[in-house]
Amino acid sequence: MSRASNFVTKPVRLAIYNRDDCQCIICGERDINKLSLDHIVAEANGGTHDTRNLVTMCISCNSSKRDMPLKAFCLKKGYNWPAIRAKVNRAKRASIDTQVAKQAINQAGGWQNYKQNGTKVLYQF
Numbered sequence: 001m002s003r004a005s006n007f008v009t010k011p012v013r014l015a016i017y018n019r020d021d022c023q024c025i026i027c028g029e030r031d032i033n034k035l036s037l038d039h040i041v042a043e044a045n046g047g048t049h050d051t052r053n054l055v056t057m058c059i060s061c062n063s064s065k066r067d068m069p070l071k072a073f074c075l076k077k078g079y080n081w082p083a084i085r086a087k088v089n090r091a092k093r094a095s096i097d098t099q100v101a102k103q104a105i106n107q108a109g110g111w112q113n114y115k116q117n118g119t120k121v122l123y124q125f
């Protein structure tokens with residue numbers, strides 16, 4: 001479920017975006033201002049805020065998915081489920097680098113500045 005909430009810190013959020021190649025796992029949206037985090041197992045179904053249960057998803061995909069299981073959502077919408085499942089499995093295995101994300105945010109002068117300059121800064125990773 002998408003919320004503009006602070007269930008993870010900004011460095012953790014950015015580190016997850018970076019882990020996921022800074023793009024929505026469904027549609028590939030890359031504008032950081034349109035990105036959000038999706039719970040693979042929805043909070044409503046007992047999913048936690050653990051980074052392995054969070055993937056990068058744009059606000060648009062996230063709000064149309066709501067609490068639907070990802071597979072069911074992809075099949076319903078005709079998205080490439082095997083490709084998306086591979087991205088999710090990769091995300092579950094990969095580690096995140098919160099320290100690098102924290103430094104990048106600090107160098108930009110804070111999260112809002114980071115997001116404003118986002119696309120330029122993001123590709124330095």
Ligand SMILES: [Zn+2]
Nearest residue numbers: 024027058061
């Ligand atoms: Zn999307």
